[in-house]
Amino acid sequence: MIFKSKLLNEDEVRRALTRIAHEVIEKNKGVDRLCFVGIHTRGISLAKRLVDLVEKFEGKRVPMGILDITLYRDDLSEIGLQPKVRETRIPFDLGGKAVVLVDDVLYTGRTARAALDALIDQGRPSRIYLAVLVDRGHRELPIRADFVGKNLPTSKSEVVKVKTLEDDGEDAVELWEVEAS
Ligand SMILES: O=P(O)(O)OC[C@H]1O[C@H](OP(=O)(O)OP(=O)(O)O)[C@H](O)[C@@H]1O
Ligand SMILES: O=c1cc[nH]c(=O)[nH]1
Numbered sequence: 001m002i003f004k005s006k007l008l009n010e011d012e013v014r015r016a017l018t019r020i021a022h023e024v025i026e027k028n029k030g031v032d033r034l035c036f037v038g039i040h041t042r043g044i045s046l047a048k049r050l051v052d053l054v055e056k057f058e059g060k061r062v063p064m065g066i067l068d069i070t071l072y073r074d075d076l077s078e079i080g081l082q083p084k085v086r087e088t089r090i091p092f093d094l095g096g097k098a099v100v101l102v103d104d105v106l107y108t109g110r111t112a113r114a115a116l117d118a119l120i121d122q123g124r125p126s127r128i129y130l131a132v133l134v135d136r137g138h139r140e141l142p143i144r145a146d147f148v149g150k151n152l153p154t155s156k157s158e159v160v161k162v163k164t165l166e167d168d169g170e171d172a173v174e175l176w177e178v179e180a181s
Pocket of ligand 2: 104159
């Protein structure tokens, strides 16, 4: 892959997360019954950031879980006999909760679709929202995000890479081009 440009720098990523945290609080009318569930991999780091920001703004720490969607993918039969399953951990009752699912990039919508199935297998929230740092378009399913850090128009030959301090040592969003083979 060939690096093209930096789309968001550290400050822009942090500002986008701060705005999402404020929007979540506003839309949910506070933090009652609110919780966050991060989707592997970088959705988890971003969900932790949002929990910290909500605590900073509202003075209350809301619960957080992590979700692996591997077994719910619609291409599971194509990815081999031993898919790499990571941890799902939701250490609280989802019943009646307003859940914010968190992912780094929204593209075809297939991960978000799988995440809804994976989440609903764990309990029955009263409301599920979707928050993403980047919406790059090209949806293949009728899925949209409730909270978007940045809408970034892209072409299908491009890849958006979100980097986080926790996973990659820096906060950034980069645009890469897939090399033609
Ligand atoms: O809307 P979609 O077309 O499903 O694409 C978005 C998903 O793709 C990436 O995950 P990836 O499968 O690369 O896994 P990773 O986050 O663990 O690297 C990204 O983190 C999103 O979860
Ligand atoms: O560009 C893309 C597409 C899917 N997932 C990503 O992380 N980036």
